[in-house]
Amino acid sequence: MPGHDHAVPHAGMGVLILSEPDRRAQFERLAMPLLDDAVNLAVWLTGNRVDAEDIVQESMLRAFKYLDRFSGEHFRPWLLQIVRNTAMTWLARNRSGRVVYMADAEAAEAVAPADTARAESPEQEMLRQDLTEQINRAVADLPVEFREVIILREMQDLSYKEIAAVIDVPIGTVMSRLARARKILMSVLPRYAS
Amino acid sequence: MSEGNSIGCAARDAYIDGELSALESAAFDLHVEGCAACQQALERSLALRSDMRGKLQRHEAGVALRQSILSALPATPKPALHPMRSGQRQWLSLAAAASLAAILASSTTFYALRNSPQEVWDQAVLDSHLRATLSGHVFDVASSDRHTVKPWFNGRTSVAPVVVDLSASGYPLIGGRLDILERTPLPVLVYRAGPHVISMVVRPGTGTAAPALMRKDGFALLNWRAHGFEFSAVSDADSGEILAFQKAFAAGIAQLP
Structure with missing residues (x-):
């Protein structure tokens, strides 16, 4: 009996019974184009590509299994909700949910990248990278409940209503978390301070 | 809301996030004209927003993950019973494009007759x-x-x-x-x-x-x-x-x- 997987939301009341080939075709049409979105969200939530890929793999198979439960119009929030819930379960099991900015992680692994030959002085490069790095770091440093609303709003371009559905809170909570998240970002990034 | 007075500073975030109706949006635009605090805050918020949208690192799925998911799915699709020949399909999409063009053209003409x-x-x-x-x-x-x-x-x-x-x-x-x-x-x-x-x-x-x-x-x-x-x-x-x-x-x- 399907019905006890809490990561998978009921998107509507209708239940669709799909034959196996139909189900697969449906899945390839609806879910596979959203793979990048799923990976992006999972990496931002876990801060770790290896675990993010496991989470996405698990989420996609869940979405396939419970495809019947989706009967609504908006597939993307439904799929992202599964990814988010799976990632949250993973975070609760594994860590605090603090994210390491990927550039740092990659830099720590790579020994002195060989592109120092480019005609750019270290100062120039710092200036250029400054803003991008600062912003990525600031978002990565947000507590996960603020980070997720920022990613869903600014990177996945979801509406308040869709975000509310993905993280399962009232719309008012989405609005106050977004406001709080932006306030934190503006306080740590001096260029946006008043 | 007919005077737009009920829309004030509190609507700023909703405005930035495109959550206001066209009417509310217009009312907020009016409010901003006379509100220096909103003008400043709006400028900073829009800058932060467009920087985030342009600069946050976007992570993508690798080929290996894509393959691994597809191969983990149980069923493989059966080919369609009567696949359309490509010529037929091309003709259909041409027809669709033509009717779309006709609809757009006639709506534009109609529009032109009665609008500024x-x-x-x-x-x-x-x-x-x-x-x-x-x-x-x-x-x-x-x-x-x-x-x-x-x-x-x-x-x-x-x-x-x-x-x-x-x-x-x-x-x-x-x-x-x-x-x-x-x-x-x-x-x-x-x-x-x-x-x-x-x-x-x-x-x-x-x-x-x-x-x-x-x-x-x-x-x-x-x-x-x-x-x-x-x-x-x-x-x-x-x-x-x-x-x-x-x-x-x-x-x-x-x-x-």
């Missing part, structure tokens, strides 16, 4: 954007290099548009196309704003006019005049986004040599 020149123009700009996005033919020349896009229009239209790349502001130039609006071939520059496409029609104009925003059928449309051109930008992005784009564009022009 500005409304007719706005509709033509929106139609151009819809034609391009529905057919998937968003640009004739695909390039993020303004030195490729600008000369491409040479000899194809009498308008030599100013072209700036706005990647640094989060709106990369992705190409250009030629479209016929009100019987004149005009350059259309195409930019990307996160997941959205922005089409910007450029035609000769005089004087300067501040950006005027309108929303129509879920699309945001912005008209302004500067540097001897009249610009019309349209997108399904929200109002805040297209206003931020205009700002980045104006700043980009100012920096041209």
Whole structure:
């Protein structure tokens, strides 16, 4: 009996019974184009590509299994909700949910990248990278409940209503978390301070 | 809400996030004109927002993950019983395109009979954007290099548009196309704003006019005049986004040599 997987939301009341080939075709049409979105969200939530890929793999198979439960119009929030819930379960099991900015992680692994030959002085490069790095770091440093609303709003371009559905809170909570998240970002990034 | 008085500073975030109705949005625009605090806050919020949209690292799925998911799925699809021959399919899509063109053409004509020149123009700009996005033919020349896009229009239209790349502001130039609006071939520059496409029609104009925003059928449309051109930008992005784009564009022009 399907019905006890809490990561998978009921998107509507209708239940669709799909034959196996139909189900697969449906899945390839609806879910596979959203793979990048799923990976992006999972990496931002876990801060770790290896675990993010496991989470996405698990989420996609869940979405396939419970495809019947989706009967609504908006597939993307439904799929992202599964990814988010799976990632949250993973975070609760594994860590605090603090994210390491990927550039740092990659830099720590790579020994002195060989592109120092480019005609750019270290100062120039710092200036250029400054803003991008600062912003990525600031978002990565947000507590996960603020980070997720920022990613869903600014990177996945979801509406308040869709975000509310993905993280399962009232719309008012989405609005106050977004406001709080932006306030934190503006306080740590001096260029946006008043 | 008829006076717009109930919309104040508290609506700022909803405005930025495109969560206000067209009416509320207009009321908020009025409020902002007389509220210095909102003007400042809006500027900072829009800057943060467009920087986040342009600069946050986007992680993508690798080929291995894609393969691994597909191979973990239980069933493989059966081929369709009577696959259409490709010629047949091509004919069908041509027919679909033709009927779409007919619908668009007749609605434009009908529109022209009973609306102001500005409304007719706005509709033509929106139609151009819809034609391009529905057919998937968003640009004739695909390039993020303004030195490729600008000369491409040479000899194809009498308008030599100013072209700036706005990647640094989060709106990369992705190409250009030629479209016929009100019987004149005009350059259309195409930019990307996160997941959205922005089409910007450029035609000769005089004087300067501040950006005027309108929303129509879920699309945001912005008209302004500067540097001897009249610009019309349209997108399904929200109002805040297209206003931020205009700002980045104006700043980009100012920096041209």
